[in-house]
Amino acid sequence: MVYPIRVFLLILGLVGVALAQAGTAGQPVPVDRIVAVVNDEVITQYDLRGRLDSALAQLKRQGMTPPPADVLERQVLERLVFDKVQLQLAREAGLRVDDAQLEQALQRIATANNMSLAQFRAALEKDGVTFASFREEIRSEMIIARLREREVDSKIFISDGEIDNYLTLVAGQGSAGEEYRLAHILLRAPESANPDQIQKLRGKAEQILERLRKGEDFAQLAAAYSDAPDGMRGGDLGWRPADRLPSLFAEAGQKLKVGEVSPILRSSNGFHLVKLLGKRGGAAGAQAVEQTHARHILIKVNELVSESEARHKVEGLRERIRHGESFAELAKLFSQDASAAKGGDLGWIYPGDTVPEFETAMNQLAPGELSQPVQSPFGYHLIEVIERRVQDVSNERQRAAARQTLRERKRDEAYQDWLRQARDRAYVELRLDER
Numbered sequence: 001m002v003y004p005i006r007v008f009l010l011i012l013g014l015v016g017v018a019l020a021q022a023g024t025a026g027q028p029v030p031v032d033r034i035v036a037v038v039n040d041e042v043i044t045q046y047d048l049r050g051r052l053d054s055a056l057a058q059l060k061r062q063g064m065t066p067p068p069a070d071v072l073e074r075q076v077l078e079r080l081v082f083d084k085v086q087l088q089l090a091r092e093a094g095l096r097v098d099d100a101q102l103e104q105a106l107q108r109i110a111t112a113n114n115m116s117l118a119q120f121r122a123a124l125e126k127d128g129v130t131f132a133s134f135r136e137e138i139r140s141e142m143i144i145a146r147l148r149e150r151e152v153d154s155k156i157f158i159s160d161g162e163i164d165n166y167l168t169l170v171a172g173q174g175s176a177g178e179e180y181r182l183a184h185i186l187l188r189a190p191e192s193a194n195p196d197q198i199q200k201l202r203g204k205a206e207q208i209l210e211r212l213r214k215g216e217d218f219a220q221l222a223a224a225y226s227d228a229p230d231g232m233r234g235g236d237l238g239w240r241p242a243d244r245l246p247s248l249f250a251e252a253g254q255k256l257k258v259g260e261v262s263p264i265l266r267s268s269n270g271f272h273l274v275k276l277l278g279k280r281g282g283a284a285g286a287q288a289v290e291q292t293h294a295r296h297i298l299i300k301v302n303e304l305v306s307e308s309e310a311r312h313k314v315e316g317l318r319e320r321i322r323h324g325e326s327f328a329e330l331a332k333l334f335s336q337d338a339s340a341a342k343g344g345d346l347g348w349i350y351p352g353d354t355v356p357e358f359e360t361a362m363n364q365l366a367p368g369e370l371s372q373p374v375q376s377p378f379g380y381h382l383i384e385v386i387e388r389r390v391q392d393v394s395n396e397r398q399r400a401a402a403r404q405t406l407r408e409r410k411r412d413e414a415y416q417d418w419l420r421q422a423r424d425r426a427y428v429e430l431r432l433d434e435r
Helices: 005-025 045-061 069-092 099-112 117-126 131-151 160-173 195-213 218-225 247-255 307-322 327-334 338-342 356-363 395-425
Strands: 034-038 041-044 179-188 236-241 265-267 270-280 288-300 345-349 374-376 379-392 428-430
Touching (some): 045 131, 069 131, 099 131, 179 218, 195 218, 195 270, 236 270, 247 265, 247 270, 288 307, 288 356, 307 327, 307 379
Antiparallel strands (some): 034 041, 034 428, 179 270, 288 345, 288 379
């Protein structure tokens, strides 16, 4: 619940009236208050309390002991600030998630937990988390994910030279299939940090490292101090192939034994501590993969075209194609994608070549089938699958796979860097100490 400041002041005035009335009756009334200002919006104690309840429930589900209340409160507030900065940017870009998409996401979460949606709702409420607040948290996460795709992932550039070097390195190492499970703690440095701030941050990292060496739990310290989005999950990155980790983490993982914690690592984003939770190896995967030959029409969502307008336009184009008009000709006329000149033809697509929303919808289509409107971070698509085949990985595909691997390596660090800059550009005033 984030109010524009002018609206909040009006509400505060009404609360004052209610207080005066209740005071005459001798009844105590709980008062909401501002705990942070982010640009022209505020975060209230009510917002913070709701997110704290969710964080405590998450820690409980994971069997983790919560950090001290004041530490957790500050950590959760800072994450709320980062979320609000991103949601404001997403709103400016016209990015939204409608109720139908949100319901599908909630259903997938419930299914992943082996529950019906009703059972999952009951489990949340048993943990003290209202379903309405959880629902809006998921909506916010989806919007932020789309913003990340638009502002960060789509702008990562991989040069041919980087691909050549990577393929040469992999051929020399012969370690395909090796995977690591890492956890990390990030202490983020502001973009304009001065030497004193950097030194203070390093000192904090040294204190955390000392506590880890004395046997304190890594996951609990990550939940208390990490500035990374996965902090509340104990910093666990899950299993990843070595070549899909940021270079800094991959190099650290190769030097660690299971259970060990790295020395303090420095990057452009701040200071890191990395723990190796597990390591496993295996042969390279099969070389034969399924390709899909598809074409699409894209209508972008932007400041001039709303989501509803883009969807309506795609629905109209779909009806025209169903009534006999040429997909290729309509793509040339209306698609806002580089493939428009080729009638929307995307050629042969390998798994992982497109954003998840597009790939999921495409994979559900039979050859010759036309999709419903499909939303992605770029707008609304109309997709048609032309044919499929199973193909051995060619030299061209090896380079494409290498490009994707290098992109994955860069994306987390690029996102953290972008997030730090977005936070530093915003006007943020923290008022947690104003009791």
